Each structure stands twice: as structure tokens, then as C-alpha cells.
Amino acid sequence: MNWITNYVRPKLTSLLGQPSRELPENLWIKCPETGEMVFHKDLEANQFVIPSSDVHMKIGARDRLTHFFDGGVFEEIALEKVPLDPLKFRDSKRYTDRLKEYKTKTGLEDSVLVAAGEIETLPIVAAVQDFAFMGGSLGMAAGEAIVTAAETAVDRKRPLVLFAGSGGARMQEGILSLMQLPRTTVAVDMVKDAGLPYIVVLTNPTTGGVTASYAMLGDVHIAEPGAVIGFAGARVIEQTIREKLPEGFQRSEYLMEHGMVDMVVHRHELKGTIARLLKVLTKTPVALLPPPPENDGAAPAEADAA
Structure with a gap:
């Protein structure tokens, strides 16, 4: 029995008048x-x-969108329902039970959240992978969400920004999860064929099939500092090639030095950086500066007179 968790914390909670689920x-x-x-x-x-x-x-999908969109205001895009357990998969517990557990834990239907809103007054569509939902794994629901994000961007003629963060494909869905790689690749092509920018933000970690598909197809690739980005894990690579990998291998900074990502940007600066990039890519005119105030007949300053 954990004395602090089971006795002290409930007592403090009751004194503060807050239900324990809010902590x-x-x-x-x-x-x-x-x-x-x-x-x-x-x-x-x-x-x-x-x-x-x-x-x-790591940051939750809704928390990220709240900080990313102007005023924290965004519209969640409704996503199509997919079969929950097509393979009737079971390991230590049933796949359906795992899904219920993570839905309760995160408040999400699956690992990807799609939303529309504005950043610095520029309308965009954003998709965010939440690592807290089964490691941000890519299954049928997540693949459908990426496709929906692309279709929404094309329909509304808005740029698409994707925050990738995943351990790879979802093993509980087998080949059906792997089929999301070509599906999402086609979805990204739809956005590009429509002449709309597609920017990818690589967060920690971005690995496996996600890196092998939509996460590396952006017009611009931005990485958060220290993020692990790659296909196979460093330990697997070392065991395969039987060599010691360089220091910082697969980290954002290392990958930028070797040309795999375009820039490494601090989370606090992501919004401004992406807004500037999108305004350049969409050829959005820069707002004109307000005219200087009129003199109203006042005497000119000495410096002006000189």
C-alpha cells in the first residue's frame, strides 16, 4: 500500500475541495x-x-493546437469512423480494450487530431499526432485522419501543417496499418497538386513507417530541438552494421547538419516561423504600415527645421 498516494493525497484533495480526477x-x-x-x-x-x-x-495534441492557433481558437474536423478491431487482435489484452483505455486517458478517438484555424490571421489546416495515444502509432483511424486533413485543406484551399510524432505503424492492425503509408502519400500529393503548401514539424520521436511516408514529404521540414527522427532505432542499426554510430545520430541537430531537415526551431518560435514561411509560399501580401500621423499645423521640430 502506498501511504502517500492512498492516504495523504486524498486527504489533501478533500481539504482543497477538488475531486482527485482533476489532479x-x-x-x-x-x-x-x-x-x-x-x-x-x-x-x-x-x-x-x-x-x-x-x-x-512531449505535449498533448489539444495543448499544442491551443498554443499554435491565434487565441487558442480552432475548429476540430470530424473524422470518419473505421473498423475498431478488424483482425480481432489480442496480446496480453484485447485490442479493443487497449483502445478504450487510451481514449479515456487522452480524450481522443485515436492518435491524430485534425483542426482548422488561423496563425497570425492566415487560415490553415493542422494535423497533430499525439504520442500519448499508443505511441502515436499509425493505424487505419490515424491514416484516415491524415487523408481527411489533406482533403479539408484542398476543399478550403488552405495550407496544411502536420506535427508528426510516432513510434511507427500499429502492429495490432497488421498489413492494414502498413497500407496507410501509400494512402497518406497519395493524400499529400493531392495537397501539392492543388498548389497548396505542406509543412511538416518533426517532434520527438518520429520513427518507423511515419518517417517512411507523409512525415518526409513536406515542402519544408522543421524539427523541434533534440527530437529523435529516423526509420529504425539506433540500437538496431548498430547491431546490423556492427559499428558505433556518431554522437547525436538521428537527433534534429545532426540531421539538419546532414541535410535531412531544413531547420531546427524552438517550440516557442514555431508559430511565427511557420506563419512567415506560409506567407512566403502562398505569396500573401504583407500588410501595409499605417501612415504617419499628420502634423496638424504644429511647428516643425528643430531637427526638421535644420
Whole structure:
């Protein structure tokens, strides 16, 4: 029996008058690099970036969109329903039970959330993979969400921004998950054929079949600092080639130096950077500066007179 969890925490909760379900899973978060303990609320206010070390922690799909869109306002795009368990898969528990568990945990229907809104007044469509939902794995529902995001962007004539973050294809759906690779690739081609920009933000981690499909087909590839990006894991590669990999292999900074990504951008600067890129790519005219105030007949300044 955990005395703190089972006795002290409920007592504190009752004194504060808050139901226990409103408290986060962990009130303190440990920085993976420095070991510093950061209060959850402070981390949330800083877009889940550790203030002292600048380590970019994973962030939920809705939290990301709230910080990304103007005023935190966005429209969630309805997604098509797909068969929940076509292969009747079971490992230590049934696949349907796993889905129910993650739906309850994250509040999402699957690993991808699609939304429409504005960044710096520019209308866009965005799709976000949430790693908290089964490792952001790519299955039929996630593939359908990416296709819906592309179709919405084409229908509304808006640029598409995708935040990739995944461990790869979802094994519980077998070949059906792998079929999402060509489906999403065709969806990206639809966006490009319509002459619309497609920008990909690679977050930690972006691996497996996601990297082998829509995550590496953007017009511009932006990576968050320290993100792991690749197809196979570093340990698997080392065991295969029987060589030690370079320091920082598969990290954002290493990949930018070797030409795989275009830029590494801090999470706080993503919105402004993407907005500028999209305005260039869409040839959006820059807003004219307001005219200088009239003199109203006042005497000119000495410097002007001189």
C-alpha cells in the first residue's frame, strides 16, 4: 500500500475541495537530462519545455493546437469512423480494450487530431499526432485522419501543417496499418497538386513507417530541438552494421547538419516561423504600415527645421 498516494493525497484533495480526477498524474515532472524537478503547472505554462534546460517534453495534441492557433481558437474536423478491431487482435489484452483505455486517458478517438484555424490571421489546416495515444502509432483511424486533413485543406484551399510524432505503424492492425503509408502519400500529393503548401514539424520521436511516408514529404521540414527522427532505432542499426554510430545520430541537430531537415526551431518560435514561411509560399501580401500621423499645423521640430 502506498501511504502517500492512498492516504495523504486524498486527504489533501478533500481539504482543497477538488475531486482527485482533476489532479494531474504527476504534480512534478523530472527533466530527463538534468534530473531537475519542475512543477507540472509551470511546465504546462511554458508549452512543456523545461525552463532551465530547454528540453522539449512531449505535449498533448489539444495543448499544442491551443498554443499554435491565434487565441487558442480552432475548429476540430470530424473524422470518419473505421473498423475498431478488424483482425480481432489480442496480446496480453484485447485490442479493443487497449483502445478504450487510451481514449479515456487522452480524450481522443485515436492518435491524430485534425483542426482548422488561423496563425497570425492566415487560415490553415493542422494535423497533430499525439504520442500519448499508443505511441502515436499509425493505424487505419490515424491514416484516415491524415487523408481527411489533406482533403479539408484542398476543399478550403488552405495550407496544411502536420506535427508528426510516432513510434511507427500499429502492429495490432497488421498489413492494414502498413497500407496507410501509400494512402497518406497519395493524400499529400493531392495537397501539392492543388498548389497548396505542406509543412511538416518533426517532434520527438518520429520513427518507423511515419518517417517512411507523409512525415518526409513536406515542402519544408522543421524539427523541434533534440527530437529523435529516423526509420529504425539506433540500437538496431548498430547491431546490423556492427559499428558505433556518431554522437547525436538521428537527433534534429545532426540531421539538419546532414541535410535531412531544413531547420531546427524552438517550440516557442514555431508559430511565427511557420506563419512567415506560409506567407512566403502562398505569396500573401504583407500588410501595409499605417501612415504617419499628420502634423496638424504644429511647428516643425528643430531637427526638421535644420
